[in-house]
Amino acid sequence: MTDLTRLTAVEIAALVAAGETSAVEVTRAHLDRIAEVDDRVHAFLHVDTDGALAAARAVDARRSAGEPLGPLAGVPVAVKDVLTTKGVPTTVGSRILEGWRPPYDSTIVRRLREAGTVMLGKTNMDEFAMGSSTEYSAYGPSRNPWDTDRIPGGSGGGSAAALAAYEAPLAIGSDTGGSIRQPGAVTGTVGAKPTYGGTSRYGLVAFSSSLDTPGPCARTVLDAALLHEVIGGHDPRDSTSIPAPVPGVVAAAKLGATGDLTGVRLGIVTEFTGEGAEPGVLAAFRESVDALAKLGAEIVEVSCPNFTYALPAYYLIAPSECSSNLARFDGVRFGLRVGDDGNRSLEEVMSMTREAGFGPEVKRRIMIGTYALSSGYYDAYYGQAQKVRTLITRDFTAAFERVDALISPTTPSVAFPLGARTADPYQMYLADLYTIPTNLYGGPGISVPCGLSDGLPVGLQVMAPTMADDRMYRVAAALESAVGTFTPPAL
Numbered sequence: 001m002t003d004l005t006r007l008t009a010v011e012i013a014a015l016v017a018a019g020e021t022s023a024v025e026v027t028r029a030h031l032d033r034i035a036e037v038d039d040r041v042h043a044f045l046h047v048d049t050d051g052a053l054a055a056a057r058a059v060d061a062r063r064s065a066g067e068p069l070g071p072l073a074g075v076p077v078a079v080k081d082v083l084t085t086k087g088v089p090t091t092v093g094s095r096i097l098e099g100w101r102p103p104y105d106s107t108i109v110r111r112l113r114e115a116g117t118v119m120l121g122k123t124n125m126d127e128f129a130m131g132s133s134t135e136y137s138a139y140g141p142s143r144n145p146w147d148t149d150r151i152p153g154g155s156g157g158g159s160a161a162a163l164a165a166y167e168a169p170l171a172i173g174s175d176t177g178g179s180i181r182q183p184g185a186v187t188g189t190v191g192a193k194p195t196y197g198g199t200s201r202y203g204l205v206a207f208s209s210s211l212d213t214p215g216p217c218a219r220t221v222l223d224a225a226l227l228h229e230v231i232g233g234h235d236p237r238d239s240t241s242i243p244a245p246v247p248g249v250v251a252a253a254k255l256g257a258t259g260d261l262t263g264v265r266l267g268i269v270t271e272f273t274g275e276g277a278e279p280g281v282l283a284a285f286r287e288s289v290d291a292l293a294k295l296g297a298e299i300v301e302v303s304c305p306n307f308t309y310a311l312p313a314y315y316l317i318a319p320s321e322c323s324s325n326l327a328r329f330d331g332v333r334f335g336l337r338v339g340d341d342g343n344r345s346l347e348e349v350m351s352m353t354r355e356a357g358f359g360p361e362v363k364r365r366i367m368i369g370t371y372a373l374s375s376g377y378y379d380a381y382y383g384q385a386q387k388v389r390t391l392i393t394r395d396f397t398a399a400f401e402r403v404d405a406l407i408s409p410t411t412p413s414v415a416f417p418l419g420a421r422t423a424d425p426y427q428m429y430l431a432d433l434y435t436i437p438t439n440l441y442g443g444p445g446i447s448v449p450c451g452l453s454d455g456l457p458v459g460l461q462v463m464a465p466t467m468a469d470d471r472m473y474r475v476a477a478a479l480e481s482a483v484g485t486f487t488p489p490a491l
């Protein structure tokens with residue numbers, strides 16, 4: 001019998017639509033797989049067994065009634081715990097929201113439900129999406145299915161690990177500085193950050209509002225594209241949502257899968273292919289570049305000199321926005337409240353709640369951000385960082401006059417061992433060195449598996465102009481057609 005957990009979303013949807021399997025059978029197979037392996041992977045913070053089976057039964061009923069089903073109907077999906085889910089716990093990986101059951105669905109989750117996908121549960125993440133390994137989750141780290149002594153990336157490591165462990169064929173992530181693409185790279189899965197404003201932030205717990213972008217995670221490029229079209233597009237409830245249709249990413253992925261890149265010009269970012277990257281990562285990247293050239297792409301080197309300043313600029317802008325966004329967690333409105341014994345002042349209760357509810361990395365970011373925004377320092381820090389952001393955007397604009405898309409390794413290194421970087425925040429931050437420029441610019445970026453280094457996955461990143469998400473899917477699908485997909489050793 002076919003193992004339903006090994007299929008792509010496309011294959012599952014086809015079987016369900018043809019009545020060769022039911023959405024309930026598919027869902028049970030994935031729930032069984034979670035029960036079998038998640039004590040070793042810890043991809044999930046919450047498994048919604050009853051909700052998933054109810055959603056699956058609804059799809060099966062619609063099919064029996066002869067109603068039309070969408071392209072992903074009956075396909076299970078794991079959702080990063082940063083998105084609100086009505087009545088289902090949403091913690092953002094933090095103690096401060098422990099036990100909170102939101103009264104409403106985020107737009108992404110609402111669209112997933114309307115499309116007939118089956119939400120299996122909520123995935124683990126670094127607290128408030130700050131981190132690159134899931135080790136900053138208040139609920140313990142997730143593990144990389146390729147080697148359970150290594151990190152699955154972060155902040156959306158739970159979503160990526162769920163895919164690589166065959167616990168779910170599709171997942172949702174959010175990418176502020178790389179949290180979809182970096183976990184994708186280190187788990188051998190596909191992760192796409194859409195154009196900023198191309199996917200709705202309504203119901204996404206805010207970290208850095210000018211950067212936060214929810215997006216699709218999958219094991220194949222076409223599956224990611226299908227998910228992208230389901231969740232993307234204008235949302236009047238998000239003030240920065242782009243009032244335009246989703247770029248044709250599914251058609252582009254299908255075009256790319258034909259393996260023809262004739263006439264496509266790709267620029268290798270010279271700043272990201274130098275000494276900073278591990279030799280094994282660079283070797284896999286170079287081989288993929290050869291593969292892209294064989295498919296007909298024209299390859300040129302492109303210098304983006306200001307990309308070098310992206311990391312420091314990000315670590316002023318993101319903490320600044322976070323220090324303001326996280327002010328709402330005050331022990332009054334949501335989740336945890338500490339010290340409210342009737343004798344303490346409001347200030348004391350707020351302070352005790354925040355002291356107990358936030359972990360050390362979140363506190364570090366709030367402190368850095370508050371400092372960078374304070375009067376007298378604003379121009380020197382936050383103001384300078386905004387100027388760097390403009391320079392980075394200019395690098396992208398100039399590059400896209402010469403090439404259709406930019407490419408680089410997604411990350412400087414493969415998955416590192418658990419515990420290797422927790423004592424040194426700067427080392428942790430470096431995991432996002434190559435993904436952050438795209439966030440500061442606002443364009444789309446995708447990570448696609450491109451090879452192995454010492455048996456661990458390496459990702460190639462494709463970056464495209466804003467609202468040209470289709471371009472990056474075409475290139476990623478073409479590369480996938482040449483190098484194939486990568487399967488981890490049995491857990």
Ligand code: GLN
Nearest residue numbers: 129130131176177178179
């Ligand atoms: N690792 C980066 C950070 O810690 C990016 C996180 C993200 O994209 N959410 O901020």
